[in-house]
Amino acid sequence: MRFLLSNDDGVLAPGLQAMADALASLGEVTVVAPDGERSAFSSALTLDRPLRPQRLANGFIALNGTPADCIHIALNGLLDFEPDLIVSGINAGANLGDDVLYSGTVAAALEGRFLGHPAMAVSLAKPKIEIRGIDDYRAAAAYAAQLIAKWPGLGLPPRSLLNVNVPGGEPSEHTGFAVTRLGHRARSQDVMKLEDPRGNSVYWIGALGDPLDNAPGTDFYAVSEGAVSITPLDPDMTHRAAMTTLTSWIKQL
Incomplete structure (x- = not known):
């Protein structure tokens, strides 16, 4: 298999290297990743400046853009082949529930899916402050490789992708795989309002909220129980259950 690998933590991130190492046992790996951290960039594309790929000594390609840029450029002229699978990650930290709307990791996989390629996003659901180095990602990379080795038999519906979250802890503490919903x-x-040394107001976006819907069957619940969460994502955000209500409402206009 031929893999196109990216992330949102940057081309030098240890999670990216761990995933590249694991994929190398399954096929040919090409890495196109941002030249620095681009967390929470979602599916942003860079339209106001040129993008310049730079090949590094280890063969990885760094791009001065977003995760979605990396996949978009790679599949639209940078590469001279069509990858069999787009892989994004391994992200430092979870991408659970509503996180997928902001995640650059998920966005890179989503961009691949938009451009007609099967895709998977992989995250290590462990606080960033507790991640020490590449060895912390090895188990997550091994789980991802285990899934990818069986990928030809999956047959996902068109335009869908997989969002995989691996719990922290040792593999001996894990409880297997779980198919989940978000x-x-x-x-x-709350946003923190501060003052810089020159007296100007500055703002820090607040930390993520705690899980609100973490019932059995959710990705939050699976990870809390030590399972590797696998969530199929569909980029069609239409709320079909609301269409009947909306249709009745507009008739009154």
């Missing part, structure tokens, strides 16, 4: 978070913590 849970939901409570609203994020």
